[in-house]
Amino acid sequence: xxxxxxxxxxxxxxxxxxxxxxxxxxxxKPVNLIAGKTDSLLISDMFYSxxxxxxxxxxxxxxxxxxxxxxxxxxxxxxxxxxxTLVDFKLAGNTYSFPVRSRVQQKFKFSYKPEKKYNKLTLxxxxxxxxxxxxxxxxENGDGIFETEVALEPGRYEYKFWGDGEEIxxxxxxxxxxxxxxxFNSLFNVANPDVGKLFLHAAGKEINKxxxxxxxxxxxxxxxxxxEPKNIIALLNNQRIDKKYIxxxxxxxxxxxxxxxxxxxxxxxxxxxxxxxSTNIQSIILFDGVPADNNNFTWNDGIIYxxxxxxxxxxxxxxxxxxxxxxxxxxxxxxxxxxxxxxNKLNDGYFDSLGISTIWISPVYDNPDQAYKESPAPHRWFSxxxxxWPISSFDVEEKFGTIEKLKEIVSxxxxxxxxxxxxxxxxHVHENHPLVKQHPEWFGKxxxxxxxxxxxxxxxxxxxxxxxxxxxKFNFVGSKEVVDFQTSNAVWWLITTGADGFRxxxxxxxxxxxxxxxxxxxxxxxxxxxxVKVYQIGETFGSYELISSYVNNGQLSAQFNFNLYxxxxxxxxxxxxxxxxxxAEMKKSFLVYxxxxxxxxxxxxxxKNRFMAFADGDLELSKWSxxxxxxxxxxxxxxxxxxxxxxxxxxxxxxxxxxxVIYYGSEFGMTGASDPDNRRMMRFGNDLSKDERKMxxxxxxxxxxxxxxxxxxxxxxxxxxxxxxxxxxxxxxxxERILIILNKSENSQQVELQLPEFYKINSASDVVxxxxxxxxxxxxxxxxxxxxxxxxxxx
Numbered sequence: 001x002x003x004x005x006x007x008x009x010x011x012x013x014x015x016x017x018x019x020x021x022x023x024x025x026x027x028x029k030p031v032n033l034i035a036g037k038t039d040s041l042l043i044s045d046m047f048y049s050x051x052x053x054x055x056x057x058x059x060x061x062x063x064x065x066x067x068x069x070x071x072x073x074x075x076x077x078x079x080x081x082x083x084x085t086l087v088d089f090k091l092a093g094n095t096y097s098f099p100v101r102s103r104v105q106q107k108f109k110f111s112y113k114p115e116k117k118y119n120k121l122t123l124x125x126x127x128x129x130x131x132x133x134x135x136x137x138x139x140e141n142g143d144g145i146f147e148t149e150v151a152l153e154p155g156r157y158e159y160k161f162w163g164d165g166e167e168i169x170x171x172x173x174x175x176x177x178x179x180x181x182x183x184f185n186s187l188f189n190v191a192n193p194d195v196g197k198l199f200l201h202a203a204g205k206e207i208n209k210x211x212x213x214x215x216x217x218x219x220x221x222x223x224x225x226x227x228e229p230k231n232i233i234a235l236l237n238n239q240r241i242d243k244k245y246i247x248x249x250x251x252x253x254x255x256x257x258x259x260x261x262x263x264x265x266x267x268x269x270x271x272x273x274x275x276x277x278s279t280n281i282q283s284i285i286l287f288d289g290v291p292a293d294n295n296n297f298t299w300n301d302g303i304i305y306x307x308x309x310x311x312x313x314x315x316x317x318x319x320x321x322x323x324x325x326x327x328x329x330x331x332x333x334x335x336x337x338x339x340x341x342x343x344n345k346l347n348d349g350y351f352d353s354l355g356i357s358t359i360w361i362s363p364v365y366d367n368p369d370q371a372y373k374e375s376p377a378p379h380r381w382f383s384x385x386x387x388x389w390p391i392s393s394f395d396v397e398e399k400f401g402t403i404e405k406l407k408e409i410v411s412x413x414x415x416x417x418x419x420x421x422x423x424x425x426x427x428h429v430h431e432n433h434p435l436v437k438q439h440p441e442w443f444g445k446x447x448x449x450x451x452x453x454x455x456x457x458x459x460x461x462x463x464x465x466x467x468x469x470x471x472x473k474f475n476f477v478g479s480k481e482v483v484d485f486q487t488s489n490a491v492w493w494l495i496t497t498g499a500d501g502f503r504x505x506x507x508x509x510x511x512x513x514x515x516x517x518x519x520x521x522x523x524x525x526x527x528x529x530x531x532v533k534v535y536q537i538g539e540t541f542g543s544y545e546l547i548s549s550y551v552n553n554g555q556l557s558a559q560f561n562f563n564l565y566x567x568x569x570x571x572x573x574x575x576x577x578x579x580x581x582x583x584a585e586m587k588k589s590f591l592v593y594x595x596x597x598x599x600x601x602x603x604x605x606x607x608k609n610r611f612m613a614f615a616d617g618d619l620e621l622s623k624w625s626x627x628x629x630x631x632x633x634x635x636x637x638x639x640x641x642x643x644x645x646x647x648x649x650x651x652x653x654x655x656x657x658x659x660x661v662i663y664y665g666s667e668f669g670m671t672g673a674s675d676p677d678n679r680r681m682m683r684f685g686n687d688l689s690k691d692e693r694k695m696x697x698x699x700x701x702x703x704x705x706x707x708x709x710x711x712x713x714x715x716x717x718x719x720x721x722x723x724x725x726x727x728x729x730x731x732x733x734x735x736e737r738i739l740i741i742l743n744k745s746e747n748s749q750q751v752e753l754q755l756p757e758f759y760k761i762n763s764a765s766d767v768v769x770x771x772x773x774x775x776x777x778x779x780x781x782x783x784x785x786x787x788x789x790x791x792x793x794x795x
Contacts, residue, residue: 031087041072047238061085075087125157198222199219203215234246267284302358308337311385312337312345335681363423426505428474441479484517564582569611752781767792
């Protein structure tokens with residue numbers, strides 16, 4: 001009866017009328033094209049509107065065709081067009097514009113001479129989402145060498161050959177790395193062409209009662225720094241800036257924009273395009289004409305703390321009722337964490353002292369009171385302590401508390417200016433959920449036509465595979481009703497609890513249309529009528545193409561940046577690996593997601609081995625899965641000096657674009673192998689060792705540096721130096737410049753850096769300890785201790 005009561009209320013709720021929209025509120029993201037190649041986007045993924053009756057204007061470099069019936073926009077850049085242009089369209093009497101970047105992509109040949117005959121030979125790797133079928137290799141001239149060509153951007157790629165079910169490492173390529181599955185992947189690096197520095201620098205602001213002046217400096221070593229009006233691409237929100245507001249003097253650009261055009265929140269973007277090459281896009285968020293600082297929250301300010309409710313803090317011992325089962329071990333059972341435990345830590349200032357602005361809490365759903373056996377050998381028993389086995393769409397887990405306590409978490413967090421993200425499980429339910437019997441047609445089939453179980457076939461049957469036989473998978477492809485139900489249920493949780501957004505589970509296992517439907521409802525029923533921005537971050541493992549296909553204005557705000565993490569982890573822990581690879585991966589992520597993106601940057605997570613297990617030598621970097629180690633020989637930190645490696649990673653993670661995600665316990669260096677060993681009970685205060693308390697103290701300082709300095713949340717990213725030991729870069733916004741220097745060598749490093757002369761920097765101050773450093777003629781000389789870092793405010 002409780003379930004049907006919610007359904008009735010639910011049905012009434014979802015018919016709330018749409019809020020009328022005035023103009024386009026989304027900031028339309030740049031469209032990236034390959035010259036001569038047609039690409040398409042759904043107009044609803046570009047921006048939300050109640051009306052898509054629009055008309056594109058002709059563009060000489062990019063052909064645009066819009067199919068109003070399907071909502072698809074087709075783009076094709078001229079074969080020889082490289083650089084950036086603005087594409088214009090008219091909607092409801094207004095003209096809007098958005099950037100389009102085009103690149104002439106270089107092709108690379110891969111070849112393999114097999115020692116035996118294969119019926120089918122293909123190339124697969126990180127550049128095609130590890131698809132074993134779409135890059136066939138052929139021996140065109142009969143010389144026994146099979147070849148194929150792939151167009152690639154600058155970056156670092158992993159690959160293999162695939163022959164009749166066999167994975168083959170390239171025997172002629174000595175550059176390879178462990179793949180975490182007991183084998184290796186070959187590596188292929190595509191370097192950026194050496195054409196000199198190209199960058200558009202933030203140069204300051206001047207705000208008065210009538211106008212806001214924003215200044216920039218253009219640097220182009222190849223083509224010279226002189227620019228003309230035709231080279232400037234500038235937008236305020238999604239509309240071109242009138243040329244009368246632009247002043248050019250050699251390499252300096254100044255925008256003087258009347259305050260009357262800058263009321264409320266506005267978004268200014270500018271880039272320079274010259275001789276087929278475009279700069280970074282400078283993106284400035286303004287509030288009443290003043291560049292964002294520490295006074296107005298946007299999701300760029302997000303510093304996320306990820307916690308598992310059951311493993312965080314026991315605030316109400318009367319709720320402690322672990323499941324009784326003779327084969328269920330403690331680490332797979334409930335440990336007592338609850339809603340009250342989170343509220344207690346909010347009230348005692350734990351999150352405030354750590355600089356946290358957002359808390360992502362694990363799923364709150366009611367879960368079964370029985371243990372279930374995991375399918376993979378050795379078939380251990382687990383409870384639903386983690387929350388990912390829902391038996392109700394509306395009730396919370398009684399071992400955690402009540403729905404009222406959940407609301408109290410949100411309201412208490414908001415008093416501390418902290419946002420709350422709920423973990424929404426849309427992909428599946430537990431077999432005890434009433435929907436399984438009420439609507440069997442909403443679920444897919446566990447058995448495949450070939451007799452196999454469609455179980456954990458993550459890529460082969462991406463949209464239909466089940467996680468476990470007792471976790472029925474929704475058939476979103478075959479049932480529109482279940483899409484409507486689950487998306488409305490998500491909106492219900494936001495409105496009922498007052499939460500601020502979602503961490504979305506298993507994103508790639510649901511079709512894009514599911515996320516479009518959900519986001520449309522969130523915009524219509526929450527964002528527009530309440531004038532708020534809901535943040536949604538997803539979890540997807542795969543290629544840039546796959547992950548980014550869900551990140552746009554019509555679907556998710558962001559995803560976790562696993563591609564960047566996969567490069568960062570070995571970079572920080574392998575002394576021989578240069579920071580050049582990480583910097584190249586960073587620039588690639590900027591191209592895909594933007595310089596000021598909202599992607600989540602991680603050090604570890606509930607699905608990853610903990611960083612300290614690698615840093616302290618308990619796990620090899622090749623150990624992607626370390627489940628047995630977690631059960632039989634759980635890691636422990638033996639060498640406290642290795643905490644410095646984690647601090648160094650925190651210094652990196654908190655000073656790059658994107659949102660840092662701190663997994664509970666990692667702030668003091670908790671170690672752990674794979675699930676469930678990486679989900680140990682949280683410890684506080686006197687339960688921490690002296691070295692753990694020291695790490696917590698230092699991590700608090702690091703995180704608060706990000707919280708207190710807007711350039712680390714909104715600024716551009718200028719690389720100064722990358723080598724095997726040092727990574728140095730500057731983050732600049734309209735308020736400040738901060739230089740970050742990371743040293744991963746165990747030895748102190750004497751670092752000399754030449755800062756851009758036009759910055760006119762005379763001194764630097766350490767934002768942690770206040771130490772002053774003199775700088776002459778833009779040259780900085782400083783010693784960075786082994787496995788150390790510096791944050792320097794340039795003045």
